[in-house]
Amino acid sequence: MDSNTLYYSLDLVSGIGYTLNGEQRAALQTSLLLLKKNYKFTRVMFWGKILGIKDDYFIAQGKGDDELKDKKFLYSFNCMEWHLLPPADDRMVGEVSRAAKGRFTGDPSYEYTASPLQREGDEASEEVVATKLTEERRLAVTVHLIDEEASVVPRGAFNRTHLGLMQTNRCFEGLSHAEAGKLEHFLHFAKPKKLKKKFIQELADLDPSIDFLDSLNDDIPNGQWSLQLENAGRVCVIRSLLWLGMTFYHVPMTPQHGYVYMGDGCKNLDLPFML
Amino acid sequence: METQQADQEMDNQKQQAATSFKAFMLKSSTKSNLNLYDHLARLLTKVMDERPQNAVDVIEDLSFRVKRELLVDFQSTLRDLPLSTAAQLLAEQQRLLFAQVDEGEQDDELIESPLPNVNEISYYLEQAGVALGREEMQRIFLALKQLVESQPLQRCRLWGKILGTESNYIVAEAEYREGEEEEEQSPEEAPKDEERDADVDDEKEGAEEADALPQSTYKPPPAVPKEANGSGVNKYVYYVCKEPGLPWVKLPSVTPAQINGSRQIRKFFTGRLDSPISSYPPFPGHEANYLRAQIARISAGTQVSPQGFYQFREEEEEDEPDAPRDSYEQNPDFEGAPISKMAESLSNWVHHVQHILKQGRCTWVNLATKPEEELDEEGEVEEKEEEPDEPEPEVGPPLLTPLSEDEEILSTPPWTAKMSSTLTSQYAVSILRSNLWPGAHAYACGKKFENIYVGWGLKFAGQWYMPSLPPAPQSEYPSGPEITEALDPSLEEEQALKAAQEQQKAAQEDLESLEGEEEDEDD
Structure with missing residues (x-):
């Protein structure tokens, strides 16, 4: 969520149980501002918190001109000193999925050892040594994956300019109460994957300057999002059941929206059994 | 003079032309009932209001927009039926939370009220990084007040919140005043038993009608008896509500079968108490029972207090030294441990809720004694003898065991374990977070401590969940020659058999005729 609205928006997403205490909030207000200046970001977001066994990682996200492509993640333990996370690519994602097990420890230099892929069947490639993976890299990949798979924006909050830049839509006035109750009006804030596969008939109703993102409604398995009206029914809250801890809020009829992740950083692979 | 007259005439003419043209412009269209004069007036007003850049280029668009706006106005004379949103309906319900009570009646009750100070708890919890939102907490506070006023409770506590996919449960833990409990319980228990009896009757009738279906020889293992209200896992009663302001619903007491069932499944709560649980192995009950079982497990696993806050009662030790002690009282001499110590070492925290055994109860019950008689009748003595006569009693860690174990x-x-603040650590609160039940938290500050659970009601699963596989199918009958299908005989075999039979018959007839002859001869 945007660092400028952190005052009140944290209260709206704390239905999941986690929040920041006064000390951390105050520290964030100071350090995020400095972060924006030092890294020349156009917008700084407080992205969330990943609970470790010994210590928790606080994650911030900085954005450049393009809201979707120019983004960087930083982590911190005390909300003051921030360290840049390496950008995640497909090779890293593969490494992490093999090596990472269990909870985060809270020590960025902690090393996970990957069990080599080869089983007893193919003994030929024995030179594959067990790869080592630091927790910092795992953190980078996890944050990247969560942001890719579970970040949410209301439809119309961002538009695409004629130059292809993705920017906040200044004319966005919020979804109506009826719209906020339906999952199809919320979009993934990530590079669209399913949009191209849609039927032409479905594409006909879409507005190309707004509908350039995937809708949450099309996700498989169905039912991996829990949409509720909270805070006396005034705030629309969406929780991801795939990444437990991802909470999105939107106050209908206002442009306020945002998401935050507060959880243990483990994907809920048991989801199909649990619905 | 003439020129003046001529001028006046010209003016008159001009005026007339102008008025006639105005009249023309005021003529309304037969199609749209608009007229050009008003339209131009509106258009120019719009230009003056909005002052668009290069107005002349966009005047056509503006004109079109003016027309369209008129149409919208015309349409909007149809009144919408105002739909009441969910928020409005909820607000109607929550209005009652804020109702003022006459002070005179309340004064004497305030002293002994079991209502916890949720505001204080919420303050400390926020230090610990746990919250439900300040306004929401206030509403929960008022909802708890409503609960305390409507029920004869001796003790009441905000247990926490369980998230569901459709709505969430706010859970309150309560204890009835002595004597009031039974009255509450009996009407609920009775109808259940009747239902069960009715079911059994139905089954019997059905069996009699469709003549004698084969009876299954399978006997389910004897059900572990439920723990009585006020002891073990049923020590407290739990009330849940979906939103503060909506009615509190009391959860049924939990059976050992439900506890064991909930250990084997992994399901999200939906937020509807009566929704069925579709799972394998099947869960005995509805979501209300599942919720109650999870609450019992979470309480047993994560309710902790600083060491020394509670102590055992002294009187009851003599009669049964081996029996696990299940009651404790508040230690009046408790001083409160220093925060830094509490955050450093887990041995300064103790469990104050009994461990749930594998059997699904807190106190172990010997099942082996009772069912033997029943089994003897069926002639299954041999099987019985293989089992040990006296099963090893299950023993859990005793009450008030330190967490370090x-x-x-x-x-x-x-x-x-942690401290809430590193900068001003002398005034910090020590926090405990459970990794086994993500979402369970405890804090301690001086003599005060509290436990809360906010989460999905699921245990940390480690790697991934493996649902138990269904058992291998039983063999339906012993296979023997009388039910095995034989091969059909071939033609040659049949003929050979026929020939053999005929031969035999002929031989017999010969024998008979011979005998007959002999008899004849005798005569």
């Missing part, structure tokens, strides 16, 4: 799960330590 909790087991690790897949090399994950079960607890994380």
